[in-house]
Amino acid sequence: MATITLDSVRKVYAGNVEAVKGVSIDIQDGEFIVLVGPSGCGKSTLLRMVAGLEDITTGEVKIGERVVNNVDPADRDIAMVFQNYALYPHMSVYNNLAYGLKNRGMAKGEIDRRVKEAARILEIGEYLDRKPRALSGGQRQRVAMGRAIVREPAAFLFDEPLSNLDAKLRVQMRVEIKRLQKSLGTTSVYVTHDQLEAMTLADRLVVLNKGNIEQIGAPIEVYDRPASTFVASFIGSPAMNLLPVSANGSGLQLEGGEGLSGPNTYGRDKYTVGIRPEHLRVVDAGSSHPDAGLSLDLVVNVLEPVGAESFVYASFAKGGPEMVIRVSNHARYQPGEKLQLIADAQDVHFFDGGNGKRI
Amino acid sequence: MVHARLVRFGGAMKKVQFNTRSVPYLLLLPQLSIVAIFFLWPAAEAVRSSFYLEDPFGFGATFVGFDNFIDTVTSSDYARVARFTTVFTLLVTFLSLGIALLLAVKADKVLRGASSYKTLLMWVYAVAPPVAGLIGVMMFDQHVGPMVDFFALFGWEMQIGVNYFDTGFAMTATAIWKQIPVNFIFFLSGLQGISKSVQEAASIDCRSGFRRFWTVTFPLLAPTGFFLLIINITYAMFDTFGIIDVVLKGEPGNNPVTLVYKVFLDGFRGNDLGGSSAQSVILMILVFVLTVIQFRLIERRVHYT
Amino acid sequence: MKRIKFSDHVILLAGVFFMVAPVALAFLTSTHDAVTIYKSGMQFTFGDQFLQNYETVLTRAGGFTKEVDGLVMLKNSLILGLGFAIGKIIISMLAAYAIVYFRFPFASLCFWVIFCTLLLPLEVRILPSYEIVQGLGMVNTYSGLIVPLIASATGTFFFRQFFLSVPDELLEAARIDGAGPWKFFIDILVPLSKTMIAAIFIIMFVYGWNQYLWPTLITTEESLFTLVRGIKQIMQVWIGAQIPDFNEAMALAILAMLPPVVIVVIFQSWFIKGLVESDK
Ligand SMILES: Nc1ncnc2c1ncn2[C@@H]1O[C@H](COP(=O)(O)OP(=O)(O)O)[C@@H](O)[C@H]1O
Ligand SMILES: [Mg+2]
Numbered sequence: 016m017a018t019i020t021l022d023s024v025r026k027v028y029a030g031n032v033e034a035v036k037g038v039s040i041d042i043q044d045g046e047f048i049v050l051v052g053p054s055g056c057g058k059s060t061l062l063r064m065v066a067g068l069e070d071i072t073t074g075e076v077k078i079g080e081r082v083v084n085n086v087d088p089a090d091r092d093i094a095m096v097f098q099n100y101a102l103y104p105h106m107s108v109y110n111n112l113a114y115g116l117k118n119r120g121m122a123k124g125e126i127d128r129r130v131k132e133a134a135r136i137l138e139i140g141e142y143l144d145r146k147p148r149a150l151s152g153g154q155r156q157r158v159a160m161g162r163a164i165v166r167e168p169a170a171f172l173f174d175e176p177l178s179n180l181d182a183k184l185r186v187q188m189r190v191e192i193k194r195l196q197k198s199l200g201t202t203s204v205y206v207t208h209d210q211l212e213a214m215t216l217a218d219r220l221v222v223l224n225k226g227n228i229e230q231i232g233a234p235i236e237v238y239d240r241p242a243s244t245f246v247a248s249f250i251g252s253p254a255m256n257l258l259p260v261s262a263n264g265s266g267l268q269l270e271g272g273e274g275l276s277g278p279n280t281y282g283r284d285k286y287t288v289g290i291r292p293e294h295l296r297v298v299d300a301g302s303s304h305p306d307a308g309l310s311l312d313l314v315v316n317v318l319e320p321v322g323a324e325s326f327v328y329a330s331f332a333k334g335g336p337e338m339v340i341r342v343s344n345h346a347r348y349q350p351g352e353k354l355q356l357i358a359d360a361q362d363v364h365f366f367d368g369g370n371g372k373r374i
Numbered sequence: 375m376v377h378a379r380l381v382r383f384g385g386a387m388k389k390v391q392f393n394t395r396s397v398p399y400l401l402l403l404p405q406l407s408i409v410a411i412f413f414l415w416p417a418a419e420a421v422r423s424s425f426y427l428e429d430p431f432g433f434g435a436t437f438v439g440f441d442n443f444i445d446t447v448t449s450s451d452y453a454r455v456a457r458f459t460t461v462f463t464l465l466v467t468f469l470s471l472g473i474a475l476l477l478a479v480k481a482d483k484v485l486r487g488a489s490s491y492k493t494l495l496m497w498v499y500a501v502a503p504p505v506a507g508l509i510g511v512m513m514f515d516q517h518v519g520p521m522v523d524f525f526a527l528f529g530w531e532m533q534i535g536v537n538y539f540d541t542g543f544a545m546t547a548t549a550i551w552k553q554i555p556v557n558f559i560f561f562l563s564g565l566q567g568i569s570k571s572v573q574e575a576a577s578i579d580c581r582s583g584f585r586r587f588w589t590v591t592f593p594l595l596a597p598t599g600f601f602l603l604i605i606n607i608t609y610a611m612f613d614t615f616g617i618i619d620v621v622l623k624g625e626p627g628n629n630p631v632t633l634v635y636k637v638f639l640d641g642f643r644g645n646d647l648g649g650s651s652a653q654s655v656i657l658m659i660l661v662f663v664l665t666v667i668q669f670r671l672i673e674r675r676v677h678y679t
Numbered sequence: 680m681k682r683i684k685f686s687d688h689v690i691l692l693a694g695v696f697f698m699v700a701p702v703a704l705a706f707l708t709s710t711h712d713a714v715t716i717y718k719s720g721m722q723f724t725f726g727d728q729f730l731q732n733y734e735t736v737l738t739r740a741g742g743f744t745k746e747v748d749g750l751v752m753l754k755n756s757l758i759l760g761l762g763f764a765i766g767k768i769i770i771s772m773l774a775a776y777a778i779v780y781f782r783f784p785f786a787s788l789c790f791w792v793i794f795c796t797l798l799l800p801l802e803v804r805i806l807p808s809y810e811i812v813q814g815l816g817m818v819n820t821y822s823g824l825i826v827p828l829i830a831s832a833t834g835t836f837f838f839r840q841f842f843l844s845v846p847d848e849l850l851e852a853a854r855i856d857g858a859g860p861w862k863f864f865i866d867i868l869v870p871l872s873k874t875m876i877a878a879i880f881i882i883m884f885v886y887g888w889n890q891y892l893w894p895t896l897i898t899t900e901e902s903l904f905t906l907v908r909g910i911k912q913i914m915q916v917w918i919g920a921q922i923p924d925f926n927e928a929m930a931l932a933i934l935a936m937l938p939p940v941v942i943v944v945i946f947q948s949w950f951i952k953g954l955v956e957s958d959k
Contacts, residue, residue: 068851089857101848105870114866115856162852388847391782392860401777402789404770405835411815412808412827413796419807477694480687487688493944494695496951500939501702502889502907508914508932509705518720518925520704554698556954563955612800616891616907623914634802638892641806650806657803665798 017079017092017169017202018044019065024074026060026226034060036226037074045200047193051213052223053249058206059174061223065204066172067091078169089118094163098175100155102147108134108158109143112165126165133161136195153184160192164199171196173205177212189215210250214238222246240364244371247289247364253326253339256295258288259368272335276310285368292326292341294362300355308360313338315352320344329354417658424651435648442652452653458630462546463610470550471599471606474557479587481558482565492562499555503613507620510548514540514621535622535629542630545621549614556609557602564598565591604668608661633657702936709733709929716925728926736930747901749909749934756888756905756935762825763887764880771834772872776864778835779842780850796832802892809896819900828893834879837953841875842868878953881946885939906935 019042026035034057042048050058063069067088083091116126134140137157177185196203214234222229230242241247247255260267267275313329327340365374426435481491513521514534522532532540576590641650704721711726737749817823853863894908917923
C-alpha cells in the first residue's frame, strides 16, 4: 500500500503529440482515484506512465517514497487490469494468476495459497483449470482482477476494465470493484470515459481535458461546483444547460436570443451561465419570482419519459441553445406548450465567457 | 515461394517495445548472415558480372559496360524467348485464375460434399513442379500419352519435344494444372470471407445470380484477384522452371523456353557468364517493378477493407 | 438463400477429374511392366506389378542412378524438407521477434535488408549463388543444400505479420508480471504461435521437399540425391533407353509426391490458414 505522487508529469509522443501536459496529483494511501475525460484526453497515457509502460518525458512519478521514473514495470509493485483483459490465452486461469508470482521466484505453496484466496474472493474457483477462451466476458474480467489481486501490490491500475462488458454486468462489476477495493484498502487509479462509472467509484475524481487537469475533487464536489464549462458539461447526465450570454446593463442578454432576467453581478462582458436540468422548476405562467436566480420562458419541443423521471427538451422563442429540464414522470407537457421556469440563485453557475473557468 | 512474396509493409508498430540493446542484434544475427552471404553477395555478383566479359579460358574478365545488355536485348533468340514467356505467362495466369475462380464459386455454393471437393481440388498444391512435369511428359508422350491419343481424334498429331507449338502446349497445360490449387484456395477463402449479411442484402437487391456475382461478389473479390494476378505472373515466370526442365528432358534444342530457363542455359551450359548475368539483372528489374505494382495494389486492398 | 443446381456439381466434378486424373493415371501406370506401357500407352487399370515396381524403385540401387536407391532418396528428401522447415522457422521467428518487439538503432535498415530478399527469387540469381556456395566448399553437403534456401525472408514475413496481430496488452501484462525478453518469447509468444508454427512448418516442409533446381546444381553425388532431384536422373536415362522404364518413373513420381500430399491433406485447415492469413 502506498501513496502515488505525480509531479508535473508530461508526455510528448513521437511527432510532437503532447498527450499529457504537466499533470500533478497527490494520491493518498488507500484512495480510489478515477481519471475521467473524453476519449483521447490522455487518461491511458497518464496511467501507463504510472505503470511504467510509457516513458515519462518530463516530471516525476513517485510510488511511496520511491521515484519510479526509471523503474521497470515489474519492479514498481503495481498491478494493472486492461480493457481487453490481456489474459494469456494459452495458460489456464490458475497459471494466468500464478505467472507473475512464479517470475518473482515465490514459493509454490505461497503461490497456491494466494491464487486460491483470490479465486475465493472473486468466485472463480471452479474455473481455475479452464483456458480464458472457455470463459464468459464477466468471468474473464474477474480473472483479470484476480491476476491483479494475487500480487498484493502497492497499487491497482485499471484502464477501462469494464468497457467490454454489457450494461448490466458493468453495473454489477462496478459495485464489486468498489467493494473489493475498500476491503483490500489498496490505492487504486482507475481510468474511464464513463462519467457515471467515475462518479460512483471515485473517492476523488480527476477530470482531464486535452492532457490538462480541469478539476480534482470528490464526485459530489465536482458535480456541485464544476470548475469549468468543460467539467460542467462532462459530469452529469443529461449535461448541464450552458447559456452563452453577454452583459446588458444590469441584466444579461442571451447570445442570438432574448434578454434574461438574471443579475449581472460579476462585472464582465461575457459569461456562460449553467443550470443543471434538475434545478429548473416549472412555475405558473406570468407569475413573478423576484428572488429567483434566473427565470426563463421556453417552448416545449419534446417530452422524453425514461421511467423514474422525464426530460423536457425546450427552446427559447428567439433562438439559442435547446434546454433540458428534469421533471416528474407524471408531467404531461405537449409540444408547443409554453413554460415558465425558474432556478434558485445558488443553483445558477457562472463561468467566464472567455476561458470557461468558474467565477 | 511465390505467394509469400506478397508483403504488406504497413502495420502499426507495437506501442511498447523492449529496449534491451544487444538482444535484437543477437536475434537477427542468423538471418542477417544468411541473407548477406547467400542473397546480397550473389545478387551483387550478378550485377557486377553483367558488366564484364569473362574470358572463356579463365584469364580474367574485361569491363564492357552495357555491352552484355545490348547483346542480350538485340539478339533474336532473346526476343523469341521473351515472346514465348509473355504468351506462356498470360495463358497460365488467366486460365488458371479463371478455372480456379469458377471452381471456387461453385465450391462455395454447394453444401453437400463441400469439404471433399475442397480437398480434391487443392491437394495438387503439394506436387512438386518437376513431378508435375514428369506426369505431363507422360500424358503428352508421343508413344504412351493418352492426351496424344485424345487429340489425334481431332486430327492433331502432337509431337512433344519436336514441334515447338506442341511442346509449348504441354508446358502450358501442365503449368496451369499445377497452379489451379493455390488460386482455388485463395479464391475460396476470399469468397468465404464475404460477410453473410452482404450476400443476403445482395440477394434481396438482385434476382439474377449471375448479375449478383458480377456486381457484388466479383468486386469484393477483386483485391484477392489483383493479388493473385501478381502471384501467378511470378509463378509462371520463375517457379515453372522444374516443369519446363522436365518437359524438355533437359535438352531444349529448338523448343520453347522461358527467360529464367535461358538465364540458366546460358550461364551453366553456354558458359556465357556476362550474358546470363545481364539477363538476370533484367529479370531483377522486372520483378522489382512487379513488386512495386503489387505494393500499390495491396495498399488499395487495405482501403477496400 | 442460394439455390444449388445440378450443373454446379457437374462443373465441380469436371474440375476434380481434371486435377485427379493425371495422377491417378500415373499411379495406375506405375503398377504395370514397362513393355506393356511401351506397347499400349498409359494404363487405366490396376496392374500386377505394383509391389515389384515400388520395391525396385525403393530398394534397388542403379534403377535410375548407379549408387542410390529410393529409400536413400527418401531419406535425403526428408532431411531437406525437415531441415529447411525447422531451420527456417527458428531463424525467422527470432528475426521477426527482434523486428516487432524491439526498439534499436538500425532497426528499419535490418528490416529492409531482410525483406528485400522477397524481391528476388533464387532462380534469378542462380549462377552467382552457385559459385559462392561452391567457393565456400558447400557443394555436395546438406548445409549447402539447405542453408542458401533459407535466405529468403518468407518465414520472417509470416511471423512478423502474426506477431503484429498479437495484442499489445499481452506484452504489457507480461512485463508487469516480470517477464523479460527471453521469458516473454518462450513463455508467451512461442506457445501463442503454435498454430502458426504448424502452418508454416507444413508450407515450408512442402516447399523444401519440392526443391528441384538448387538440389540439381548443388548435389552431384548421388548419395545426396532427393526424390525430386532423382527425376532429373530419370530424364537422362530416358533419352538413351530403348524401352524407357515408364513404370518405375511413375512410381518414383508417386513416391516423390506422396509425403507432401499426405501432410497437406491431413493438416489441410492449418495449412490453408497459414497460407491465406499470412498473406493478408
Ligand atoms: N503511441 C502513441 N504515439 C503517438 N500518439 C499517441 C500514442 N498513444 C496515444 N497517442 C495520442 O495521445 C493522446 C492521448 O491518448 P490516450 O492516453 O490513449 O487517450 P485516452 O486513453 O484518454 O483515450 C491521443 O491524442 C492519442 O492519439
Ligand atoms: Mg484509453
